[in-house]
Amino acid sequence: MTTRMRLLVSVRNEAEALLSAEGGADFIDLKEPRDGALGGLPVATIRSIVQALRGRDIALPISATIGDVAMHEADLIAARVEAVGACEVDYVKVGIAPSLQAAAVLDRLAASRHAVVPVFIADAGLDFELIARACRLGFPALMADTADKRAGSLFACVAAAELQRFVATVREAGKLVGLAGALRLPDLPALRRLAPDFAGFRSAVCAGDRASALDGQKVRGLAELLG
Template identity: 50%
Template structure:
């Protein structure tokens, strides 16, 4: 199981790179579960990571958006992708527009971006959406939680649900990631689900996830994961084409009806 760690600035990125984190994720945790950083900050931290950890894949989130904000999400996906990251993470909140959102993300993915839909598991697993997403050949799918104070992913999902999600995603050809206020004492049970990678923020901060990432806590996490580790599949830097200027959004016209329905 590989380790994804979310960082918010250059200093935290340096700590994560020095520690040898497998996948570095750029996020502003005080802005929500998938809180986004400004594109300028994403571009500058990514450039730094390319210099100090050139082989490490970098992801960034677009921020917390309701599923019906299709046009804003599309713009933000393009803006974040243009910052040079390998993967753009997009939260998929359950709701009447989630299917339209997956369809839009599928179009952007088909247009050359590498997107990672992040499903929110607080109120159950969105099985139908996962099935829909698998058809779009995203490089990875993740499960996360939105309300970090309501417990961890381990509290809001059962072992069978986690293992079922991972097995289904992997059988569909994508990498499976799990996250959601995961702690060290969760690692053994987490490993039983067999995810390709797990995402962490809260556990590497002294207080809550909005506080600063601490090198000593990160070292503890890496050691604990190493103790439970079994070989994961490769998580490569994606070959994401970086448009110099935003082009037309594939299928935007065709989605007017979906937007209207939402």
């Protein structure tokens, strides 16, 4: 049975979150696009957006990033996961960059009381030994994303065969698999071939570049294309 690829939209404030929910997003992802690939919002802002959505009986899953933190700062990563998770988001996203410390960071994240989603930064390729390790741990989902959004979409940075292997590896482990990274409408045919459980968008649903305001009409159009 083929399931529909679900739409994750990254938002920075309450107004964008409501636009995304009304426009047909399946996941609401809280981040600050002006502060990097996984730029984090202030904890107070995250909590406020969660309360605004839940207060309107919007039950969509909500994820939030902890910000771009280097792998050698494990204590800071753990502290931010705890702070973001305490805002009652459903998932806490943590960027995993290739490094000597990444395996230890994954082990520590797997022990968190919150549902952590490792996001593998794929600009220089994917480390499948690290991905296999994550698949053995208790994470509900894994994602691949890019750090440099100016370099083009995920498909400009990573070969289709490598992405296909990523999707298959994660799915075989019984976890949800997501793809993101400056994705645009021309990437939809390639996304459909890979068929991840969800795809993350920001650039394609903004009025201008990814740092500009979200465009509700573009969210609705993309949701209709995926649906």
